[in-house]
Amino acid sequence: MTPPSPAEGDYFRLRAEWLRFKNHVFDANTELPTLAAVLDDVRRLMEERGTVGVVYLDVGGDGLTEPLHGWQSYDELLRGFARALTSLRAEELLGARDIVAVMGVRSDKFLLFVRGQETEPFEPASLDARAGRIRERLEQAVPVQDHQGVRAPLTFHEGHALLYRDPMLRAERSIHRALDEAMFMSLRQRTRDEDRRTLVLDEIIAGDQIITLFQPIVDLRSRAVLGHEVFSRGPAGGPFEEAERLFALAERTGRLIDLERICRRRSLASAKRHLAPGAKLFLNTSASALRDDEVAGAAFVEQVKAYGLRNDEVVLEITERLAPEERQPYQEILRGLKRQGFGVAIDDMGAGYGSMKALVEMEPDYLKFDISLVRNIDRSLIKRSLLETLVDLAHKIGAKVIAEGIEAEGELTALLDLGVVLGQGRFFTAPELVPVEAAL
Numbered sequence: 001m002t003p004p005s006p007a008e009g010d011y012f013r014l015r016a017e018w019l020r021f022k023n024h025v026f027d028a029n030t031e032l033p034t035l036a037a038v039l040d041d042v043r044r045l046m047e048e049r050g051t052v053g054v055v056y057l058d059v060g061g062d063g064l065t066e067p068l069h070g071w072q073s074y075d076e077l078l079r080g081f082a083r084a085l086t087s088l089r090a091e092e093l094l095g096a097r098d099i100v101a102v103m104g105v106r107s108d109k110f111l112l113f114v115r116g117q118e119t120e121p122f123e124p125a126s127l128d129a130r131a132g133r134i135r136e137r138l139e140q141a142v143p144v145q146d147h148q149g150v151r152a153p154l155t156f157h158e159g160h161a162l163l164y165r166d167p168m169l170r171a172e173r174s175i176h177r178a179l180d181e182a183m184f185m186s187l188r189q190r191t192r193d194e195d196r197r198t199l200v201l202d203e204i205i206a207g208d209q210i211i212t213l214f215q216p217i218v219d220l221r222s223r224a225v226l227g228h229e230v231f232s233r234g235p236a237g238g239p240f241e242e243a244e245r246l247f248a249l250a251e252r253t254g255r256l257i258d259l260e261r262i263c264r265r266r267s268l269a270s271a272k273r274h275l276a277p278g279a280k281l282f283l284n285t286s287a288s289a290l291r292d293d294e295v296a297g298a299a300f301v302e303q304v305k306a307y308g309l310r311n312d313e314v315v316l317e318i319t320e321r322l323a324p325e326e327r328q329p330y331q332e333i334l335r336g337l338k339r340q341g342f343g344v345a346i347d348d349m350g351a352g353y354g355s356m357k358a359l360v361e362m363e364p365d366y367l368k369f370d371i372s373l374v375r376n377i378d379r380s381l382i383k384r385s386l387l388e389t390l391v392d393l394a395h396k397i398g399a400k401v402i403a404e405g406i407e408a409e410g411e412l413t414a415l416l417d418l419g420v421v422l423g424q425g426r427f428f429t430a431p432e433l434v435p436v437e438a439a440l
Helices: 006-025 034-051 063-070 069-088 124-141 170-206 243-252 256-276 298-306 324-341 355-360 381-397 410-415
Strands: 052-060 100-103 109-114 144-145 151-152 156-162 212-218 225-233 282-284 314-319 343-349 368-370 400-403 432-434
Touching: 034 052, 034 100, 034 109, 034 170, 052 124, 052 170, 063 069, 069 100, 069 124, 100 282, 109 124, 109 212, 124 156, 156 170, 156 298, 170 243, 212 256, 225 243, 225 256, 243 256, 256 282, 256 298, 282 343, 314 324, 324 343, 324 355, 368 381, 381 400
Parallel strands: 225 282, 282 314, 314 343, 343 368, 368 400
Antiparallel strands: 052 109, 052 156, 100 109, 144 151, 212 225, 212 432
16 A cells, blocks of 8 residues: 555544544534633624623533433434524524533533623523523423333523623633523522422322333243332322333432332332233332342232232342442342242343343342343344343343343344243333222
């Protein structure tokens, strides 16, 4: 191969340097510049106007959206948010010279630098009003999220501050100080929202306001029903209709045990009415709940018996995502439950970080593959290869494989080709609501 000429070598070197530079100043996902790229523009705007409004918008403040929907869906959501921001120019909520940016590459934190009215100085009251209108419009414009059939509006937190030109301060540090103030306001808003949601959670627990749903787990070949997984959610239309948000807040605020006790009682109470004879009840159980006397002790056996179920008809679904130092005490508890006849399923396989050794030690009866691994598996050689490895592991340890979240014929066909014979998802049926009175 002919080596490049000196001119060609300079071209490729300069191009590589340009691409590295571009990757620091431009976010390809949202097609917006980063803060580093607009600092000079903000400085000039500040020198021209004297006072500039800074609006900070944190899309990922709750830390739940991306884990719930996956990074691909989250990237798409951020692109939609960026489009909604830039469309504010056409609605005159942003001026032609106002600046829209992201904090950094692949960031979910957005920045607006606004000039205010041409003939009036920018004051706190006018910035409050402008930021409020921007927030309201974004809440209307950004598409809702859909997770397991629950449509929920995107939550984001907003803060704002005024940026003043001060000849005694370096402009860049003035900008960062104003950003700190806007970010702190956003944090206060998030704290207030958390407090309000905690009050709602307390009402749900005190009032036993849990919605119970069942979804069948079927033999993929014959469509015979092995059992049902039971889901628990907050009241429809409320902030906790999406179950993951309900349980995440309960865990953060020390209310998880109380919440799970209610969900477990309602699930067991409704199971006999809902399940066919011999069908199994797959009961989601957090690792923390395994240390609850109502699960780990004789009280669980008595509770199951009181609702007319046999021990071998109940399978406890435990998440795979446990730190190594947490596993030993839980393994002993699970072995004790298995000796009493209960089944054990490891949930979210493929989404966590459990080691193969830990899976063998926990001696599961079922391995449930996470929806992120199943989605579009017919179009992903990497997913097929990973699932093939996990199916082989399941066979070696004597566990049955269950694929979650099947939604398309192509996914079903690929799973059958890989030797997966059990599954669940909307391709068969959505989770079925159990009336509240049936669970009492």
